[in-house]
Amino acid sequence: MPDFCAAYGCSNRRSLKTRARGITFHLTLLCSEHFRSEDFDRTGQNVRLKEGVVPNIFNFPAHLQRLVATGNTTTSRRAEDNLPMDLSQDVPKPDVGATGDRSLSLKWQATDHLYALPACPKAIKAKLEESSAQLRKLQREKSNALRRENRAKMNMQALLEELKEKNLINKELKDNLECYSDLPVHLLSRQGVEYTKAQRDFALTLHLHGPKAYHYLRDTLHIHLPHPSSLQRYSSLALQTIFS
Incomplete structure (x- = not known):
């Protein structure tokens, strides 16, 4: 008792x-x-x-x-x-x-x-520590859920919609770039990996018709698009292929 x-x-x-x-x-x-x-x-x-x-x-x-x-x-x-x-x-x-x-x-x-209330201060402290640990766990789960949500939103279709909303590309250019909407954006951030033909074509089209949008993705959102000098090299190779 x-x-x-x-x-x-x-x-x-x-x-x-x-x-x-x-x-x-x-x-x-x-x-x-x-x-x-x-x-x-x-x-x-x-x-x-x-x-x-x-x-x-x-x-x-x-x-x-x-x-x-x-x-x-x-x-x-x-x-x-x-x-x-x-x-x-x-x-x-x-x-x-x-x-x-x-x-x-x-x-x-x-x-x-x-x-x-628990019968002694040690029990109160233990209960407080248990509640604090549970709170930290919930905060980590919330943070992880937000990161997963951001990754889900970070796809090419979402990027095109954002560029259109910011008036960085017009509707015609957006429609022309729709064929690249299934490109995995996270692969563009893998530095040192050779770009695929679809990625090079997307970057060339966007840089040619929407340079402001291109620099917004590359400099502001830090999407790893090819450097403009690399785009010039891609263009030169494409022209050589056409006229060879």
């Missing part, structure tokens, strides 16, 4: 004084002052909590109290009438079997009220 009550603002401790006042302490880490009189089983030698009872007597300050909205509409009254009188009916109870295994029942009661 606990030696003090873990409820907010409660200073009751196990002592002769509290015993004289009839205050009892229970495995829920709370004292008897947070339960109703009908919540107790006083038939045995010791005062015990009945199964499934919920503490509902607390002395929270105003800023921690939850406001409950009230309404007089027909819908709200009907919903209110349909609520069970005893909310503990919705709480699943363990099956203690025909032998009435009371130790299992008490264990369930001890873990039921998770809002009670």
